[in-house]
Structures are given as C-alpha cells and as structure tokens.
Amino acid sequence: MLTCDEYHMPTTLAEALALLQAVPHGSRLVAGATDILPWAREGRAGDVNLPAMIDLSRIEELQGYEVAGGRVRLGANVVYQQFLTDKALRRHLPGMPYCSIWFADDQIREQATLAGNLVNASPAADGTPPMLAHNAELEIARLEGSDIKRRTISLADFVKGPGKTDLGPHEIVTAVICDSLDGYGGSFQKVGQRRSLVISSVCAAACIKMDKTGEVVEDIRLALGGVGPVPMRLDDIEKMLRGKQLTAELIARASAKPAERVASRTRRQYRRTVVKGFIEAAIHEALEDCGARVPGSAEREDAHV
Numbered sequence: 001m002l003t004c005d006e007y008h009m010p011t012t013l014a015e016a017l018a019l020l021q022a023v024p025h026g027s028r029l030v031a032g033a034t035d036i037l038p039w040a041r042e043g044r045a046g047d048v049n050l051p052a053m054i055d056l057s058r059i060e061e062l063q064g065y066e067v068a069g070g071r072v073r074l075g076a077n078v079v080y081q082q083f084l085t086d087k088a089l090r091r092h093l094p095g096m097p098y099c100s101i102w103f104a105d106d107q108i109r110e111q112a113t114l115a116g117n118l119v120n121a122s123p124a125a126d127g128t129p130p131m132l133a134h135n136a137e138l139e140i141a142r143l144e145g146s147d148i149k150r151r152t153i154s155l156a157d158f159v160k161g162p163g164k165t166d167l168g169p170h171e172i173v174t175a176v177i178c179d180s181l182d183g184y185g186g187s188f189q190k191v192g193q194r195r196s197l198v199i200s201s202v203c204a205a206a207c208i209k210m211d212k213t214g215e216v217v218e219d220i221r222l223a224l225g226g227v228g229p230v231p232m233r234l235d236d237i238e239k240m241l242r243g244k245q246l247t248a249e250l251i252a253r254a255s256a257k258p259a260e261r262v263a264s265r266t267r268r269q270y271r272r273t274v275v276k277g278f279i280e281a282a283i284h285e286a287l288e289d290c291g292a293r294v295p296g297s298a299e300r301e302d303a304h305v
C-alpha cells in the first residue's frame with residue numbers, strides 16, 4: 001500500500017518547484033499516478049510510506065498544447081486519451097493514435113500522462129519510440145532563487161537506462177516538445193503477454209511521408225522499444241529507405257537488419273523474430289495511413305484507428 005505523510009496539490013509551477021525544494025528526501029512528484037500506485041500496491045516496492053507527494057495535476061501551466069514553427073509543445077499533463085480524441089493532435093502526431101489505442105484502457109488513458117511515461121523510463125514504455133520518431137525534447141524547470149530556469153534535453157539523452165533519467169532531484173518536466181509530422185502516415189506495433197492492458201515486450205513506431213508522386217519516400221522515422229535497456233531510433237534503416245522507391249522486397253530487407261540489435265536478457269530469439277515482422281508491418285501500415293501502397297503488398301485490415 002502507498003501512504004504519505006503530506007499530500008500537496010500546488011496550482012502553479014512556481015509553487016510546485018518551491019515545494020520540491022522544501023519537502024524531505026524521498027518525496028515524490030505524481031501526475032496521473034498510474035505508475036506510482038501499482039509500484040507500491042503490487043508489492044514491487046513493498047508497502048511504501050513517502051514523506052510527501054506533490055501532485056502536479058492541478059497546475060494550469062502544464063495543461064494543453066501549442067503548435068508553432070513545425071513543433072508541437074505538449075504540456076506535461078497531456079494524457080494519452082488526448083492523442084486519440086483530439087483531431088489536431090492526431091494530425092500533427094500521426095503515430096500517437098496507434099500507440100494510444102493499445103495503451104492500457106479508457107480509464108488509465110484519461111489519467112496517464114505522456115511525461116510520466118517518459119520519466120518512468122521503462123525500456124518498454126509505449127510513448128518513447130513514437131516520441132523518438134518525432135525528435136522529442138523534454139523541457140525541464142527548476143528554481144534558482146525565486147526565478148524559474150528552464151533547460152531542454154533530447155529524449156534520446158534524457159533516458160539513461162531502465163528507470164534512470166537525466167532529471168535532477170529538484171526538477172519538474174514542464175513539456176514534451178516534438179516535430180509536427182502533419183502529412184505523414186503513422187503506425188505503432190506492440191506485443192506483450194496478452195493483447196489488452198498489456199505492457200509491451202516489444203514495440204515499434206513508424207512515421208512516413210511520400211513525395212508528390214506518392215512513390216518515393218520523402219521522409220521516414222523508425223524507432224523500437226523493449227529490445228534493450230533504452231528504446232532506440234533506427235537512423236541507418238531510415239537512411240536505407242529515404243529517397244527510395246519502395247518495393248516489398250526492399251522493405252523486408254531493411255526490416256531484417258534491426259534484429260541484430262536485440263540486447264534483452266530474456267526471450268532474445270523471440271524478440272528478434274518479432275522485431276523484423278514489426279518493422280515491416282509498421283512501414284506497410286504507415287504507408288496505408290498516408291494513402292500510399294507498395295506494389296505487391298496485401299491490404300491490411302487493422303491499419304486504421
């Protein structure tokens with residue numbers, strides 16, 4: 001069971017940062033609590049009593065999103081359900097609806113923040129591969145005297161290992177800032193021990209844009225999770241495909257390459273097989289999502305959310 005001596009609900013970022021400096025060591029920030037509660041309740045950490053919890057969910061500055069200059073600034077309290085229901089977010093972040101539909105269930109999606117998912121830094125966090133594909137950065141705030149100082153760090157540098165990030169003890173993630181991929185098709189593939197309410201064993205994200213002819217790849221972004229200590233972007237496979245006229249054979253050849261990178265300690269051979277199939281399926285699905293088709297590929301039934 002999770003208990004705490006003090007539960008704070010600040011309404012401004014400045015108040016939250018000041019509290020974070022004042023509370024005893026071992027206190028925790030909380031947003032949707034969908035990671036923190038099971039962590040204590042399921043006995044992973046045993047019964048936990050925290051000196052203080054600082055709930056970020058009432059802070060106006062962390063809500064909502066803005067799109068400007070080809071980038072999307074997602075406030076840290078944006079939850080997964082918004083990636084499914086908000087039309088503009090679906091357009092700008094084409095991989096996220098596919099990621100969200102397989103993420104937990106409606107209730108959890110209404111609570112679970114993208115920022116909390118990234119800070120939790122699970123090797124199989126579903127949000128990390130699509131956000132790597134979107135060149136995401138985290139905006140992080142801390143107090144210096146009475147001034148709020150901010151820094152940004154790329155998601156790739158932020159996640160250091162399972163459960164480890166670059167976040168300092170007195171810092172709060174205020175936003176996730178990423179590329180708008182308006183005009184791209186998206187896809188997300190995921191497998192775990194079961195189909196629903198499942199934590200991924202392996203997941204893959206793809207975003208793709210074709211040129212005006214609809215036959216040549218203008219841009220492609222690919223990323224994998226669950227195959228090593230940290231999720232990874234597949235830059236070399238992207239390079240193989242960017243500017244190319246796609247064939248089913250070329251996609252299959254490129255998709256086979258990342259299997260060598262599977263470094264998980266368990267079920268390594270299984271994951272290698274899954275990875276090849278997932279990259280291939282993600283590319284085909286993302287192509288269908290942007291209205292393109294590869295000659296010789298069969299129509300897929302599960303491509304649309």
Ligand SMILES: Cc1cc2nc3c(=O)[nH]c(=O)nc-3n(C[C@H](O)[C@H](O)[C@H](O)COP(=O)(O)OP(=O)(O)OC[C@H]3O[C@@H](n4cnc5c(N)ncnc54)[C@H](O)[C@@H]3O)c2cc1C
Pocket residue numbers: 028029030031032033034035036037038056076102103104105108111112113114115116117118119120124125126127167171172173174197198199200
């Ligand atoms: C039933 C169930 C199903 C789930 N399914 C999935 C799934 O399909 N895929 C998946 O990836 N995960 C899944 N999860 C895990 C969880 O829902 C996600 O990781 C979620 O996105 C965490 O967000 P949260 O807001 O609930 O984080 P919290 O639990 O509130 O916090 C998580 C961590 O992030 C820190 N934190 C939160 N916000 C901030 C911030 N702004 N700045 C600094 N630190 C912060 C907290 O201190 C804590 O360490 C599931 C959980 C449950 C209970």
